[in-house]
Amino acid sequence: MDMRLRGGWRMLFSRSFTTILIGILFGFTATYYSTTLKSLTEPIRCDPSFYQSSKSSSEFDIISRIADQDVFTRSQSLPGHRRGLILVAIMTAAKYVDTRAYNVWKTWAQHIPGKVLIFVAEGTQTIHEDMPVIRLKGVDDTYPPQKKSFAMVKWLAENMADEYDWFLRADDDLYIRGEELAAFLRSVDSSRAHVIGQAGLGNSAEYGLLALGSTDNYCMGGPGIVMSRATLLKVSPHLESCLQHMLTSHEDVELGRCIRKHVGVACTWNYEMQKLFHNNQSAIKESYAKNMKELKDAITLHPIKDPAVMRKVHLRNREFKLRESRARRAALHDELSFAKKATLIRMTPNRTNDLTPWEYINNNKILFCSDRVNCPRHTVDLSIRTEMSDIITQLFDEFNLNARQRGRVLQFQSLQYGYMRVEPTKGVDYVLDMILWFKKFRPPHRTTLSVRRHAYVQQTFGKLRTLPEITFRSNIRANSSLIEDPTIHMIMPLRGRAAIFSRFAEHLKSICARSGDDLHISLTIVLYSSEDEAQNRETIDMLRESMIPVTLIEMGDIAFSRGIALMKGAATLPHNSLLFFTDVDMLFTCDALRRIKLNTILNAQIYFPIVFSEFSHESWSENDKLLADAFHYGRRRGYFRNFGYGLAAMYKSDLMSIGGFDTKIEGWGKEDVDLFEKAIKSGNLRVIRTPEPGLVHIYHPIHCDENMPAAQKDMCHGSKAASLASIDTLVDQIAQYT
Template sequence: MDRELYMGSPEEFIGGEMEGKYCYGGFGYLLSRALLLRLKPFLENCRNDILSARPDEWLGRCIIDYTSTNCVGEYEGLRYHHYELGKNSDPSKEQSKQFKKALTVHPVSDPEQMYRLHRYFTEIELQKTYAEIAKLQAEIKNVSVVAFEGNRSAHWPVGINPPFEPKSRFEVLKWEYFTEEEIYSCIDDSPKCELRGIDRMDVADVIDVAVGELNKKYKPILHLKKQQLINGYRRFDPIRGMEYTLDLQLEVVNQKGHSRSITKRVHLVRPLSKIEIIPMPYVTEATRVHIIIPLTQQDRSYVDHFFEMFASNAFEMSENAILTFLFIYDPVEAQQVNQNDIFGSVKTQINAYERKYPTVKIPWISVKTETPSQIKFMDIISKKHPVDTLFFLATVNTNVNSEFLNRCRMNSINNWQVFFPIHFQDYNPDVASPNQPHPASVDLVKDSGHFDRGIFEESCFYNSDYMATRTQMAADVQENEEILETMDIYEMFVKYSGLHVFRAIEPALHQRYRYQACNPRLSEDIYHRCVQSNLEGLGSRSQLAMLLFEQEQGNST
């Protein structure tokens, strides 16, 4: 750290007017930190006293005058390798060893030449990496011979994680069957569908790699040409990556030119790449969260439990959050609000909790509408809050706690990302635990509930992101105002925002079982997701099968 080093391509000063050597700037140079610290007090003197038309020569004179350090091309056995490129030279045709080990090259005349240089040296590094991988694979094979299980201890491919081992039949990974044109596992549960897009490219790439590897193995004795993919199977292993099994019909051509057709089965793995750390804007857990709870007439029975849980998790813990209720009236209920307010009991509870916790204020907003819509609600709420407000849009059935609120703060990034958590939904207690008293609390295990991937009611986002996205969809709204009623906030952000839409399971977000009233006026996709959520929320496959079995037994009796 204390070495004063000035290293590069040494050059004599022009005219020989000064002793010593400076580093030619075309090939660059290395300056140690110790040398820079020593030179720092004299830079002003150098600027005033030294005149030179060349910056590299000026710097060399400054360093020699005030530190007596000359430019060196070699230091303690290490050389500063550099190479001078000819005019319009092609890096791919340069064969000298000096060029291949160069640290810098000069001159680089245009961006295209820079690209060619970068490509050339990247290929060199890639070949070194492949050679190192092959060396490590050979070492693993050699070591596995003396291991307890012998060669079986070295999994295929060498160096790739062993396959996932299911703990039960429900965890067995599913194989997908495909041909070059079709795949037999479709998103819409159709028996088969056309292979297209990235899946078609994936299959074509895997076949090309398989034929290439077979030719590496059998050349020059045999040459293989693909004729047809007979069968193709693939599955995604979360530990290893994508696995493939291919049955290929190949044309074999020997050295004499004779050909015949054979069938080969090959196994391939496309390994998972390394996890990449993506730079993200800074966020803090100190942000205040505004929790918005829309409430309809059907939701009133859940308010008591919600208040009990929220009071213990937020009010008593002095959580930095504000709870806001959105009372949704239909036109008939709104006309009778003075005589018979359907949310009168809830407003009484709000007053009671405000008296119990003097530092807590629970605002509420009344809305009259025939068709409840997330976007219409947020249009009203957005105008009443500053642009930097962090919203958590939830339901009255959601158990809100500090752990989740912190994740809401961390995963919602202004002008960057919105967060749509997947809550854990309890199964119907009459199905999950029949003929037993309903448990007061439920553990997050597979027999008690599931993560409800079909519901997008809960979301965390900043008001500024909502307002910007809402502006982007203004033109479509002018053409068709019904999209405000048929689209939810998730679809709005995905289609119009350009932000990261982060969707992940959230163990800290828990909901008790509730049958949802699906609104047929919403879009077909949202309505279908709601119906599917109700069906999947009844119970696990084994619990439903047991109910059917007991029902059949009862009928036969």
């Protein structure tokens, strides 16, 4: 045959075959998608008998009737459908669903790269409709919760196995760092059978009594148990048998035993899991309340029983993420700026007063400061110590970013000394002198050396953000049944000092005359007997004639106690009253009173303003003496009393919730410090302190009774010495004799 003819037949046959093949494939594809889409639009319904109970049903029959609804839809995936990363199943009880479980839902559950479901017993009710609650039919809150745990795993296998690659079984006292969990799980092959968590063999009393084999273990339920989809599907058919043949009362032990027997895998036997899935067994009631050092390296933290601590840990974790984001933004900004040379000079000062002083920190955690009155040295605040610890951790994380590839690592050993300064409009600068370990771990040059290095660190303030007051306050007071009284109720103990009280009254009259309709003030005076008591009563009558509401509480001729007096005054007012505890030596502005009202929030916030305290007028310069206005500030004229807590604003209900003033304290001082410490330790109330320029304490001589207790006497003498004169004045006087 002619070769050209033979080639023509081949071409024709090829084209015909291709056309037929395309037609077949197109017809098959259209039929497939038509069938699939039809199945998706017609939900598969479960056999109603699946939910019918029977008196003769076994324990696992109860587990099989776990769906909360009578009809549910099983999802069928289109080709190319990608499953979600993880589903977190939280097991809780009726008494904790509106406290622990709800706080979990409002904190870390919002940052999980997947889905979170909360499993409860049948019939459990909640006041929070936004929570995704799954009620397990036929399951109660019996403890230990073996039925509930196994029923939850069964529900996940039958309803969610096709939707997610990983499943985490958690309790309501577990904190999970979602971003870290996601990064960890994406590094593991999800198609294989895995059970991941902190491996356990039982505590010291149970060791060897849990019927575990020599190579067996279990994942502790507290820190969380992560199962791959393959593990969930393989263990699901055997849960009935495992539940009927339990050897212990521990549900996590029995779940681990079931997985080991029927799936063939054990919990991750790795020392690092103790840090990643952290379980604090030392002090369960106070876990992570004060120390959260484990949070930095952990994926999960357990146990956190107190919802307030759960919120505190979550806030700390979000601080970590915010710091990382800001560091990343700064690095990108540097790249865009063509690697501008780093410098500690943020601004060029035009005069000496513009220079920000550095504060020196030695290795004994003592802070030496040069710009504060009466502050040659003091212990470094906890906030600064915590911040420096975070900075050092972040530094070494960056140092060791590629440590394994380079075969060397740096480890922090100690801080020799450091400097810090705060640029009010820029940020915080640090210079740190550190001792660190330099380790080479790659043979043949393995070595460990102790070296000394300097680190220069800048922290830049973020942009200011405002929160509408109405929204902020309404959210905080959502659980409060009280309505705030708009009046500021001043409570003031008074014994003698008639001339000073007359000055206070005249000032109060002028303030009320200028305040307008938005500021309502009342005055409660707790009056002690004295030689000039008659003059004080005349001043009180004058205030009443000025239409200022004044309540008088008679104390008679008894020993003076500021704590008792303030509690007597508070007792006459309702629980929704805004109390402002003040002294007769104070002067204030309308703006200060408005800020007191704004900064005090019912059931949420207590305000301890830092007042400006005058030095002895004898120490003032001539220029200061020419200024008659008390609301004038200068280094030689006075100072903001950072260590003073005598003035405080709070609602009466909050005063009572923290225990009120200590009425056993007599004489001068200490009752205010005691109240401040109670407020800090309460945990439920936020304490705010800020310099208040509208509150001025007029100088008066302080007389310290030598018979008072030693602690009060030391405080009295310290306050007396601090109020005499400024550092500048003392230096000038010393210079005259040198």
